[in-house]
Amino acid sequence: MKQTLQLGLRQQLTMTPQLQQAIRLLALSSLELETAVQDLLDSNYMLERAEEGDEGAPSEQLGRNGEEPSGSLAEPPLETTVEPVDIPKELAVDTAWEDIYDGPTAHGAPDPSTTEFESRQTRVETLRDHLIDQLELIEFNPVDRLIAEVLIDGIDDDGYLSMALDEVVELLFDEDHEDLRDVGLPEIEAVLKQIQNFEPAGIAARNLQECLLLQLRQQPELHILQPLALRLVRDYFHHLENRDYARLQRQLDVDEAGLNDLLGVIQGLHPKPGRFVADKAPEYVIPDVIVTKVNGQWIVELNPDAVPKLRVNSLYASYVRPGDKSNDNESLKKHLTEAQWFIKSLSQRSDTLRKVATCIVERQHAFLDEGEVAMKPMVLHDVANEVSMHESTISRVTTQKYMHTPRGLFELKYFFSSQVATDNGEGASSTAIKARIRKLIDEETPRKPLSDNKLAAALSAEGFNVARRTVAKYRESINIPSSSERKRLS
Numbered sequence: 001m002k003q004t005l006q007l008g009l010r011q012q013l014t015m016t017p018q019l020q021q022a023i024r025l026l027a028l029s030s031l032e033l034e035t036a037v038q039d040l041l042d043s044n045y046m047l048e049r050a051e052e053g054d055e056g057a058p059s060e061q062l063g064r065n066g067e068e069p070s071g072s073l074a075e076p077p078l079e080t081t082v083e084p085v086d087i088p089k090e091l092a093v094d095t096a097w098e099d100i101y102d103g104p105t106a107h108g109a110p111d112p113s114t115t116e117f118e119s120r121q122t123r124v125e126t127l128r129d130h131l132i133d134q135l136e137l138i139e140f141n142p143v144d145r146l147i148a149e150v151l152i153d154g155i156d157d158d159g160y161l162s163m164a165l166d167e168v169v170e171l172l173f174d175e176d177h178e179d180l181r182d183v184g185l186p187e188i189e190a191v192l193k194q195i196q197n198f199e200p201a202g203i204a205a206r207n208l209q210e211c212l213l214l215q216l217r218q219q220p221e222l223h224i225l226q227p228l229a230l231r232l233v234r235d236y237f238h239h240l241e242n243r244d245y246a247r248l249q250r251q252l253d254v255d256e257a258g259l260n261d262l263l264g265v266i267q268g269l270h271p272k273p274g275r276f277v278a279d280k281a282p283e284y285v286i287p288d289v290i291v292t293k294v295n296g297q298w299i300v301e302l303n304p305d306a307v308p309k310l311r312v313n314s315l316y317a318s319y320v321r322p323g324d325k326s327n328d329n330e331s332l333k334k335h336l337t338e339a340q341w342f343i344k345s346l347s348q349r350s351d352t353l354r355k356v357a358t359c360i361v362e363r364q365h366a367f368l369d370e371g372e373v374a375m376k377p378m379v380l381h382d383v384a385n386e387v388s389m390h391e392s393t394i395s396r397v398t399t400q401k402y403m404h405t406p407r408g409l410f411e412l413k414y415f416f417s418s419q420v421a422t423d424n425g426e427g428a429s430s431t432a433i434k435a436r437i438r439k440l441i442d443e444e445t446p447r448k449p450l451s452d453n454k455l456a457a458a459l460s461a462e463g464f465n466v467a468r469r470t471v472a473k474y475r476e477s478i479n480i481p482s483s484s485e486r487k488r489l490s
Contacts, residue, residue: 022345026352026393029400030286030306033349037308046316046332046339050309127159127277128152134198140191143183147172147191151204159203159274160211165189202273209237215269228252229265240266243487263488287404289357289412291368298365300358303404307350312339355387356397360415367415368405372435377419377427420470423463433464434474441480446488 028036041047125133131152140148150171154163165188172183195204201218205211212233216226232240232252239247249259270276288306292299320332360383366374380391380398387394398412419427440458444450450458452475456468466474480486 021341022348023396025345025349027396027399030288030303030402031284032400033306034308037310040338040342041310044335044339044342046313046335047310047342048313050311125277127155127157127274130277131155131195131198131203135195138194140194144187144191147183147188148195151188151192151195155204155274157274158272159200159205161192161204161206165192200270200273200276202270205273208271209233211271211273212266212269215273216265225261225265228254229262232262233266243484285402285409287409288353288401289403291357291361291403291405293368293406298361298368300354300361302350302354308346310339310343310346312336312343352389352393352397353401356383356389356394357403357412359383359386360403360412364415368407371407373432373439375415375417375429375431375435377429378416379418380416421465423465428464430474433459433466434478436462436464437471437474438478438480441475441486444486446486449483449486451483 025033025036041049132149135145135148135152138148147168150168151161154161154168156162165185168188169183169185172188192204196214197218198204202211202215205214213230216230216233219226232248236248236251239251245259249256252259252262254262286306287303290301290303292301316332317336320336321329360378361368363378363382364376366376380394383389384391384394398416401412403410403412414431417429417431420430420433422428436459437455440450440455452468452472455475456466456471459466459471475482
């Protein structure tokens with residue numbers, strides 16, 4: 001095969017590191033943005049935080065064309081005038097990342113080398129840690145302690161013992177410990193009963209019935225109701241599961257009011273006691289946008305606490321000498337350019353976020369006035385067309401960004417929902433349909449809860465064309481049980 005050389009021309013769109021940075025900042029949450037800012041402050045001596053009394057927004061510290069505005073920085077000597085950096089007025093970040101950049105994206109992923117201290121400070125107590133701490137307070141002999149540790153290791157996140165006692169015997173038999181050879185089920189059950197006295201109440205149960213019994217035994221404040229509630233769960237749990245209230249009344253020899261009191265006691269217990277213990281680090285949310293109503297108009301403002309205020313360090317900027325090609329001067333120019341680009345990227349991030357949030361509020365002002373039932377259907381394409389941006393940009397801006405309103409704190413993505421057909425042809429938001437389903441269920445008769453078919457019929461009477469299967473899907477998405485599970489005596 002003959003080798004040849006060919007010369008050709010082609011066009012290719014490439015993304016500079018500065019534009020990659022601008023796109024990445026759009027996708028960062030407030031906490032991730034603060035981490036990114038601090039990382040750059042640690043590595044770039046040209047960048048510093050603006051003091052509380054400084055005038056001008058971060059974007060104004062730079063000037064419109066990347067030049068240093070007069071008065072914002074200390075005047076350098078005449079021979080060291082800072083060269084303006086060619087930064088466009090608008091950064092070309094309104095595009096799909098995948099269309100330009102094929103590499104993996106990293107949305108504020110923390111540096112493992114810098115998170116050791118933070119991980120120690122934010123360590124949370126797991127369920128196992130919680131039980132081991134209580135185990136330390138009990139005087140167990142070495143064998144019983146080893147049995148207890150094996151049992152605790154077998155408790156799942158819900159607080160239930162996920163292994164059979166026979167499996168515990170086999171695990172202990174494999175241990176290299178002579179005293180464990182004679183351990184049998186009686187010894188394991190004795191240790192298990194000790195663990196079942198730990199907090200939270202109901203821990204280490206092997207099934208729901210045992211979990212409820214353990215919780216009832218640890219509630220002496222029930223007084224008169226406790227023995228009858230224990231009997232109900234111990235002897236008639238099957239009828240309780242099937243909601244056979246008539247038979248329960250006969251077996252327990254109580255009237256309807258008495259059975260209703262007992263059911264109230266049972267419903268006050270927790271079916272998953274392990275969830276009482278935190279198993280993950282708390283997530284803090286800082287609102288990016290604050291919405292208030294002034295003189296009948298909804299006003300959208302960026303949260304000043306969520307917008308980092310940065311400026312170029314005037315002293316270091318004065319050391320940059322134009323035309324000097326030395327390594328030191330080139331390093332100064334590199335850091336200065338990086339600082340100016342970063343400030344410009346932050347400014348554009350704020351402008352884009354404000355535009356998108358304002359568009360959302362204009363479209364969803366009925367929700368802010370009336371609640372979920374007035375939510376309008378809206379997709380990314382609608383906002384993208386109105387603000388003249390790409391849908392991928394809207395997706396990045398609305399991810400992990402939060403809006404504080406008089407009705408609560410919401411992620412921007414919450415305001416986007418699919419459309420459901422109505423009789424008037426306008427369409428309704430799926431969020432509004434879910435709110436209407438919740439309201440219908442709240443107003444239903446406990447003795448005769450509404451089935452999914454009846455809910456679909458009620459919505460159809462109000463003009464919403466929703467099938468029974470769609471109603472079931474919406475009901476499950478808002479964690480409402482079926483009609484048979486919602487049935488109550490009163």
